[in-house]
Amino acid sequence: MHPLFSITKDDIKALNDEQARELVARLSMAELEAQGCSRAAVTWGGNQRAADDGVDVEVASTNPIKAGGYVLAPLTAFQVKAEKFPASKITGEMKPEPANTLRRVFDEIAAGAGAYVIVSTQDDVSKKFMAERTKAMADALVGSPHVGKVTLAFYDAQKMADWASAHPTVAIWLRSAVGKPLRSWKSYGAWAHGETDESAEFLFDKGVRIYRSGRDGDLSTLDAVNELRKDLPANLNIRIVGLSGVGKTRLVQALFDDRIGTTPFFDAPIEEMVFQPSVKCRQEIEIAKSFSTSIASRRTRAIPPGFGAGIVKCSAVGVHPAR
Structure with a gap:
């Protein structure tokens, strides 16, 4: 993982109850999506302090889960605590007073060969004390028919x-939540001006044509989406130029919409860079603006030869409206 997206245990400790629970939910959804499973299998929400039968976030996937990940089974229940949670508290959590009987949720987890994970965002423990916590969890099952049928784990701040560091989009959200936003990045969403719903349908305008450097002729928006998707996994830097309001940002947003196009949707972190340009970059932006104004006044459409020269592996794309 690039250091830009690294999360520290101090970042985790800065979360409050609701943020900690949301983090586990977001990570569970990201984990499922990374394995080709539906994020809809994650259930969470409600009042953090409300009675929840010992479950804050539940994963109930109909698909197998790969071994070695953080979601331990297709049916995984997370209890999230934004407090220190030593072994002495675990029995009371799994077998609450006054009855001191095992929570009913363990009947369901055991029947589904599932997992139960306690998350403490304030704990930072050594291997020895981690073992004490997992032993306390196992001891709480003793005397029940569920011994050996439930996978148990304890996750601390580290x-x-x-x-979180394994999922860049979640890491970006987390940094914003703790007041340390990455000012040059923001997660995928309704980037285009005036839009608020990232699931809104992309409307195709046959009058809009797209031109690529090194390619003769124009492209329809759909053809451009398919071509650009082929380039992105190759780590190309793609520069898009055009007059204000012609749909440059909305085009980029459409690249990550799997409802559009025929090219297979690629698996990649979805981000947009919003930067404070350097002097050189500002000069290049002015060139792009000048070029767009020039082609508009001449009512011509093309990409100037050599545009983007000096930029490693750069492909230029021009977006222009119909005459």
């Missing part, structure tokens, strides 16, 4: 930091 474990959660490692998990």
Whole structure:
């Protein structure tokens, strides 16, 4: 993982109750999507302090889960605590007073060969004390018919930091949540001006034509989406130029919409860079603006030869409206 997206245990400890629970939910959804499973299998929400039968976030996937990940089974229940949670508290959590009987949720987890994970965002423990916590969890099952049928785990702040660092889009959200936003990045969403719903349908305008450097002729918007998707996994830097309002940002947003196009949707972190340009970059932006104004006044459409020269592996794309 690039250091830009690294999360520390101190970042995890800065979360409040609701943020900690949301983090586990977001990470669970990201984990499922990374394995080709539906994020809809994750259930969470409600009042953090409300009675929840010992479950804050539940994963109930109909698909197998790969071994070695952070979601331990297709049916995994997370209990999230934004507090220190030593072994002495675990029995009371799994077998609450006054009855001191095992929570009913363990009947369901055991029947589904599932997992139960306690998350403490304030704990940062050594291997020895981690073992004490997992032993306390196992001891709480003794005397029930569920011994050996439930996978048990305890995640501390470091474990959660490692998990968050594995998913850049979640890491970006987390940094914003703790007041340390990455000012040059923001997660996928309704980027285009005036839009608020990222699931809104992309409307095709046959009058809009797209031109690529090194390619003769124009492209329809759909053809451009398919071509650009082929380039992105190759780590190309793609520069898009055009007059204000012609749909440059909305085009980029459409690249990540799997409802559009025929090219297979690629698996990649979805981000947009919003930067404070350097002097050189500002000069290049002015060139792009000048070029767009020039082609508009001449009512011609093309990409100037050599545009983007000096930029490693750069492909230029021009977006222009119909005459």
